[in-house]
Amino acid sequence: MSSTLSANDARVKQALGKSLKREIGELDDSIALTDLVAESFALIETVINLQEELNIRLVQEDLRDVKTVGDLVRVCAQRL
Amino acid sequence: MISENERWVLSFYRTSEISGSLFFGRLAKSLKSGPIQHDMTKHYADEAMHAWYWTDCLNKLGVEPLELGNAYQDQYLAAAGMPVNIMEILAITQVFERRVINQYAVHSRAEGIHELVKSTIDRIVEDEKWHIKWIRDALKNMEPEYGKNTIDETVERFLAADREVYEKTVREHEERVRELIAK
Numbered sequence: 001m002s003s004t005l006s007a008n009d010a011r012v013k014q015a016l017g018k019s020l021k022r023e024i025g026e027l028d029d030s031i032a033l034t035d036l037v038a039e040s041f042a043l044i045e046t047v048i049n050l051q052e053e054l055n056i057r058l059v060q061e062d063l064r065d066v067k068t069v070g071d072l073v074r075v076c077a078q079r080l
Numbered sequence: 081m082i083s084e085n086e087r088w089v090l091s092f093y094r095t096s097e098i099s100g101s102l103f104f105g106r107l108a109k110s111l112k113s114g115p116i117q118h119d120m121t122k123h124y125a126d127e128a129m130h131a132w133y134w135t136d137c138l139n140k141l142g143v144e145p146l147e148l149g150n151a152y153q154d155q156y157l158a159a160a161g162m163p164v165n166i167m168e169i170l171a172i173t174q175v176f177e178r179r180v181i182n183q184y185a186v187h188s189r190a191e192g193i194h195e196l197v198k199s200t201i202d203r204i205v206e207d208e209k210w211h212i213k214w215i216r217d218a219l220k221n222m223e224p225e226y227g228k229n230t231i232d233e234t235v236e237r238f239l240a241a242d243r244e245v246y247e248k249t250v251r252e253h254e255e256r257v258r259e260l261i262a263k
Contacts, residue, residue: 040157045106047164052112057225058164 008077012054016073019049029070036069050076082141082194085256089187090197091146092253094134096180099151101127107169115221116166119214126207137200152176152249160241167219167226171234174215175242181208 010024017024020036027036037043050072051058056079066072082090104124111117138145153176163169184201187193219231250257 040154040162041103041106044103044162044164044169045110047162048107048166048169049110051165052110060161060164060168063162063164 008080009073011080012050012073012076013069015050015053015076016046016069018053019046027069029068029073031069032067033069033072047072054080056080082143082197086194086197087138087141087143088146088148088253088256090134090138090141091148092152094131094138094145095148096151096153097127097131097134099153100176101125101131103153111166116170116218119218123211123214126211130204130207133200133203137196140196141194152179152245155245155248156238156241159244160238167222167231168234170215170219170222171231172238174212174219175235175238177208177211177215179242179246181205181212184208 013024013027016022017027020027022036033043037046047058047063050056054076056076058075058079062075063072066075101124104120104127108117108121108124111120135145156172156176160172163172184205188198188201188205219235223231
């Protein structure tokens with residue numbers, strides 16, 4: 001189970017890196033999303049990119065408590 | 081020539097059109113190919129043209145556009161939270177487009193409106209009608225995926241946010257928009 005989650009986490013991070021034009025190694029779980037994506041519209045774009053790339057759907061409720069890269073990766077990985 | 085208040089209002093429209101264009105341009109780039117990508121790309125191009133119309137209108141009236149900070153729609157996020165999927169983005173856009181068309185209609189009826197301003201509004205409103213139509217159709221087509229109730233609730237949530245943002249904007253800029261809202 002944990003290896004599946006981990007594979008999903010890696011897939012999400014790969015998609016996130018592609019969207020943000022960053023290496024996966026730069027996307028530490030503890031980094032605040034606001035440090036990676038400075039303005040709100042860029043964050044929306046990133047979230048849409050992830051959904052398009054991973055073929056998943058998120059709703060506002062899913063992201064209510066998302067603050068860091070790790071939070072976002074977990075939420076997206078659960079949808080895979 | 082136009083008054084400083086009118087200059088501010090037209091610059092406000094211009095800033096809002098630019099923000100809309102940039103936002104839709106980025107989304108159009110992200111979306112997979114299909115009808116939504118097609119229509120969103122036209123929407124993006126329309127908003128960019130509207131920004132150009134206002135820039136040209138201001139220049140022809142003998143003034144430069146004012147550099148303003150946040151656009152009207154920037155305040156939506158604080159009032160309603162961030163839209164996180166295409167349905168939510170289209171819902172908030174539909175609400176915003178209705179506000180735009182209503183605002184342009186009010187301005188169009190303002191006493192003593194300059195002919196150039198009126199013709200610019202008329203030109204833009206034709207595109208805005210199509211914006212509302214394509215988004216309404218797209219939201220309808222999303223009902224099997226998201227559910228009609230969810231879509232309706234999302235639109236309602238953003239309508240409430242829009243009312244809040246509009247009232248706040250009018251309060252903040254009452255002096256500048258008094259001539260328009262008094263009609």
